[in-house]
Amino acid sequence: GQQLNQSPQSMFIQEGEDVSMNCTSSSIFNTWLWYKQEPGEGPVLLIALYKAGELTSNGRLTAQFGITRKDSFLNISASIPSDVGIYFCAGQRWEYGNKLVFGAGTILRVKS
């Protein structure tokens, strides 16, 4: 089946630090999505990317659709305590019936 490799698995950072996480695959994807899940809640869509090379921001979050279409990156600048949660990447391929494939998630903890 399809697989997305998401790293790092977890991060424990100091408040104010920048955060980077990424997602890679051996397959090409047509869409990359980044979600955040907080405890007791469902994942919430942060950023959607539709074109190779696309760079999109949402406040302190910036995500990029890799040029090879096989990877995507999410950066969070100047982290704050409410950034805590699990971040998931998800990819969509037309050949896969437009279903989403999810990475295993990056657990982010912020030390204030």
Place this chain on the structure above:
Amino acid sequence: DADVTQTPRNRITKTGKRIMLECSQTKGHDRMYWYRQDPGLGLRLIYYSFDVKDINKGEISDGYSVSRQAQAKFSLSLESAIPNQTALYFCATGDRVNEQFFGPGTRLTVL
């Protein structure tokens, strides 16, 4: 009011019991999905439906069934629950570009 609601939010049951998890949405989306979340495995697709007459198996459909009662309602059933079906279950809806929107989840424990 939430756009995607799931009931129940928590359920503890015994091996062999039949369980139904329900999902309702007010977003007007045609596409609905059921996922299962296990620690370290992300979300895995169980079943999905692109409209009321359409039902498709996902990655891990064995042991599960679904019913799409209306555009707004999509239920997941475990006919005979087993302990390894203990997990967090999410319903999601999607628009044409497939940006999926998730419900709050149901935590199911099978003893």
